[in-house]
Amino acid sequence: MKRILSMVAVVLVVFAGAAFANEKAAEKAAPKHITLEDLKALKDAKKDFVLIDSRGGKYFDGEMIEGAVNLPVDKTTAESLAKIAPKKDTPLVFYCTDTACNASELAAYKALAAGYTNVSKVPDGIEGWKKKGWATTKPKN
Structure with missing residues (x-):
């Protein structure tokens, strides 16, 4: 009986370790959230x-x-990202x-899938930025 309990304990420890490792891997594969x-x-x-x-179409004003x-x-692909950030360790910040x-x-996850390792997103976006009274600009053509 002690032998069976010992085996069960070992199996539980192994599975718990694997679950923890998968949780840590998933945590690493998620974009960081940063504040404004x-x-x-x-x-x-x-x-x-x-x-x-990351805004496009009718959402880009x-x-x-x-x-x-x-x-x-x-339009966020490995190829389009490589044009603006050739190095995979370049910090990318999406909003x-x-x-x-x-x-x-979604764009941040695409960057992670493309192999970028330092990926963040700003949840409050441009509307939060403008509410702070911080400057915005028009894109250069």
Whole structure:
């Protein structure tokens, strides 16, 4: 009986370890969420990162956070990302309209799937940025 209980305990420990490892792997594969203040600090410090506006079509109103590149979620591919961020360890920060918009989340997951390792999203998006009174710009053609 003790032998059976010992075997069961070993099996439980092995499965618990595997479950924990999978949870950690999933956690690593998710984009980080950063605040508007975090984004502003990155910009103010002139940190090396690529800011990506994931809005497209009718959702893109021609106004962007200064320094951003407009890459709509439906155009976000490994190839399009490689054009703006050739190195896979380049920090990528995605945003869209606001917390109700999921374009930046989808685009961030596409970047992770393409092998990018430092991927973040700003849930409050451009609407939150504008509410703070921070500057926006029109894209350059």
